[in-house]
Amino acid sequence: MNKADRLRALLAQDTCHLMPCCFDALSGKLIAQEGYALTFMSGFAASASRIGAPDLGLMSYAEVLDQARNIAEAVDIPLIADGDTGYGNAMNVRRTVRGFARAGCAAVMIEDQLAPKRCGHTPGKAVVPRDEAFDRIRAAADARAALRDEGLDILILARTDARHEHGLDEAIARAARFAELGADILFVEAPRSEEEMRRICAELPGPKMANIVEGGQTPDLPLATLREIGFSIAAYPLSLMAAAMQAMVTTLRAMREDRRPGLMDFAELRRRVGFDDYYRISEAYASSRRG
Structure with missing residues (x-):
């Protein structure tokens, strides 16, 4: 099976997959070595790692694609890549999806934020109108269909950040339409309670992803609870980045005292x-x- 089909097989299982997120080839390799079934290239962590800057739309399409390609080449597990807003209009979205498929990614995430995008758990988020959001997912699905003529395949992870500005009802309505347009996985970003997370899984079809940011807006529920609620993937976008940064800062401070703990x-x-x-x-x- 190709990596896209391997991801489909994982999503067909009646479980919630624990998905540590990577930010470069080495972190992706460590995740695979530790036996995890899949990973996600976190845009937040990749921006911090590659350009030392916050996830505020500063990385270009080419930089993000290059980072994803390096990770995909280093691991043999399915990689989901962060395609942000698609880097332009619907035609840019098509190019983005093609690029990530050719880079070896199993899935690409396309979201409905206004460019330049923001980390989903930081201030200043805004989303585009419904028609533009739907065009992005329609274009992504069209690109996926065209790729099959080239023998390539990729899944579409459709994300909405509408909860922040417009409430959960609007976010669920957008995600439901994303599914109708061909999205394979749905991601409603930053629900603020377990009750909201349960509504998302109860009212939306197909596989859903939970995004657990330590210290963020979404409750950090146990994996068993996320499974019971109905999520197929539990993503942890900053766990490895936060651990690595803390370890590096600790070591740098200790080196002044001739210690390397x-x-x-x-x-x-x-x-x-x-x-x-x-x-x-x-x-x-x-x-x-x-x-």
Whole structure:
């Protein structure tokens, strides 16, 4: 199966998949090494990692696509990529979907925020009118259909941020229309209570994703509860980024005192990066054995 079909098979299971989110090839590789079934390239974390800037629409389409391609090449599990608003009008959305499919992503997320977009749990969010939001998802579905003629495949994760400005009823109405237009996975961002999360799953068809930001607006419910409510995916977009940043700051401060706490053993570090595999495989080629 290709990665898109592998993602479909995961979504068909009667469970809620725990999905740590990555931000570069190394974090994606660690997620795969630890046995997780899928991952998501967090736009927030990728922006912080790649350009050292907040997730406020500063990364370009080309930068995001390059980051996703690097991750997809490094992992053998399905990767969902953050396609933001599609980087323009409906024709840009088509190009965005094609680009992520050709980069090896199993799915791409397209959202209804006004550009430049904002992190879903920060101030200043606004969404485009319904017609424009629907055009984006229609264009994404059309691009997916055209890709099949090239032997490529990708799923569409449709996100709405309408809860912030217009309330949960509008967000659910938009997501329901996204499903009718061909979205494979629905994502209503930033519900503010367990009751709202239950409404989302009860009133919307197909697979739904919960987005759990530690300290964000959505309740951080146990995975078993998310499964019982009806979510198919529980995404944790900042857990690894927050852990990595905290570890780096702690180490940088400790180094002033000639301490380096909590370091990964050098042998394990080499193994996880891929040195051991490289040396093993290179033994088949006389010109590559040095090292």
